[in-house]
Amino acid sequence: TTAEKVAKFKLNDGRDMPALALGTYLGFNQNGVIKSENKQLRDAVLNAIDLGYRHFDTASIYDTEEEIGEAIKMKIDSGDVKRSDIFLTTKLWNTRHRRDQVLPALKDSLTKLGMDYVDLYLMHWPIGLNEDYSHSDVDFMETWRGLEDAMKQGLTKAIGVSNFNEEQLKRMLEEATVKPAALQIEIHPQIVQKDLVDFAQENGIVVMAYSPFGSLVSRFGMQMPGPKMDDPVLTEIANKYKKTTLQVVLRWLVDRKIVPIAKSLHAKRQAENINIFDFSLSEDEIRKINEFDSHTRFTLPSFWQTHPYYPFDKIDTPIADPFVKSNM
Ligand code: NDP
Numbered sequence: 001t002t003a004e005k006v007a008k009f010k011l012n013d014g015r016d017m018p019a020l021a022l023g024t025y026l027g028f029n030q031n032g033v034i035k036s037e038n039k040q041l042r043d044a045v046l047n048a049i050d051l052g053y054r055h056f057d058t059a060s061i062y063d064t065e066e067e068i069g070e071a072i073k074m075k076i077d078s079g080d081v082k083r084s085d086i087f088l089t090t091k092l093w094n095t096r097h098r099r100d101q102v103l104p105a106l107k108d109s110l111t112k113l114g115m116d117y118v119d120l121y122l123m124h125w126p127i128g129l130n131e132d133y134s135h136s137d138v139d140f141m142e143t144w145r146g147l148e149d150a151m152k153q154g155l156t157k158a159i160g161v162s163n164f165n166e167e168q169l170k171r172m173l174e175e176a177t178v179k180p181a182a183l184q185i186e187i188h189p190q191i192v193q194k195d196l197v198d199f200a201q202e203n204g205i206v207v208m209a210y211s212p213f214g215s216l217v218s219r220f221g222m223q224m225p226g227p228k229m230d231d232p233v234l235t236e237i238a239n240k241y242k243k244t245t246l247q248v249v250l251r252w253l254v255d256r257k258i259v260p261i262a263k264s265l266h267a268k269r270q271a272e273n274i275n276i277f278d279f280s281l282s283e284d285e286i287r288k289i290n291e292f293d294s295h296t297r298f299t300l301p302s303f304w305q306t307h308p309y310y311p312f313d314k315i316d317t318p319i320a321d322p323f324v325k326s327n328m
Contacts, residue, residue: 002051012181012205013158015158017119018054018055020250020276021260022044022045022056022262025059026041028322033063041064041068044264056087057089058088059091065109066114072088083115087120089121090113091123091124092123097128097129097142098143099143099146102149102150103149107155117154118156119156120156120157121150121158121160123147123161125304125309126163132324137308144159159180161180161182164183164185169200184208184209187207187212188214189249190294192290192292192293194293209253210299211299213246216228216231224296226296233292243279247275250276251279254276254280297312
């Protein structure tokens with residue numbers, strides 16, 4: 001089956017992570033997160049499982065856990081997969097960073113998923129927030145103790161972090177009892193993240209790439225400046241391997257031992273995105289793609305930049321916080 005063709009990367013506990021995940025974030029508008037309609041996401045996950053996807057990336061803030069869980073349970077019930085064939089990642093939201101809030105938060109996610117455990121629980125951001133989204137000063141190391149508790153209780157097989165910078169990751173490696181198994185960050189041709197990826201990998205942390213297509217696709221109707229699908233450098237590489245430029249970009253990540261999290265609700269695109277395990281790029285081609293690097297982020301929550309644990313460089317004119325009701 002295709003699932004067997006998907007490469008796997010070893011986590012620091014010896015377990016395997018499938019080297020491609022299906023992303024499930026549906027976006028954000030004035031009313032909050034965009035919801036799946038008519039079970040569109042459930043059906044997309046069912047289709048993805050048929051295509052060989054075994055790794056699903058969600059988060060409590062995406063509000064997609066229910067339909068993902070529903071699809072996985074349907075596939076378990078029909079005998080197509082076992083729970084142990086699936087790698088399920090979800091994330092703790094910023095408003096539940098106190099140590100005593102972490103277990104209940106994960107339990108809420110598990111209830112929505114209809115699962116006894118997840119494979120990976122990530123701290124979504126190093127940033128703690130209060131219920132009203134004012135900044136809280138909960139230290140992310142306190143939050144980490146909560147993730148360690150959850151792991152000890154068997155509610156998650158592994159724990160990790162997302163949107164941490166190198167300094168924060170360093171501190172975590174020094175102070176954590178359980179070392180993070182994974183780091184999820186934005187990576188695509190315009191944000192190559194060489195230093196952070198090297199640092200994580202040297203420390204046995206598997207890196208996962210969100211928004212892997214970068215400027216090649218538009219997201220929620222937004223275009224980002226940068227290489228597009230018909231970029232000549234990417235097209236030349238794609239033609240050589242009889243692949244598409246999107247497949248080349250995903251392969252560029254896998255060849256760097258990074259797990260791309262590619263989101264698509266469409267069957268044909270899901271099939272395209274998983275069809276990357278029968279070729280690999282040369283060192284020279286990887287270097288050529290690295291040259292697109294312009295350190296440009298899609299996910300830049302500058303409204304949090306006064307927070308002591310804001311992980312990114314600050315900008316001159318931060319945008320209004322979309323999570324705060326009065327700004328919507
Ligand atoms: P992606 O790079 O996965 O791009 C998704 C967009 O590309 C969608 O518009 C999708 O459209 C389109 N697309 C996908 N495949 C194809 C294809 N083969 N041809 C043409 N268009 C295609 O970006 P995301 O920002 O969604 O990131 C992926 C995932 O990463 C998220 O879903 C989420 O799980 C995770 N994430 C994590 C974050 C974090 O803070 N940890 C932040 C952001 C994302 P369509 O669906 O209509 O096919």
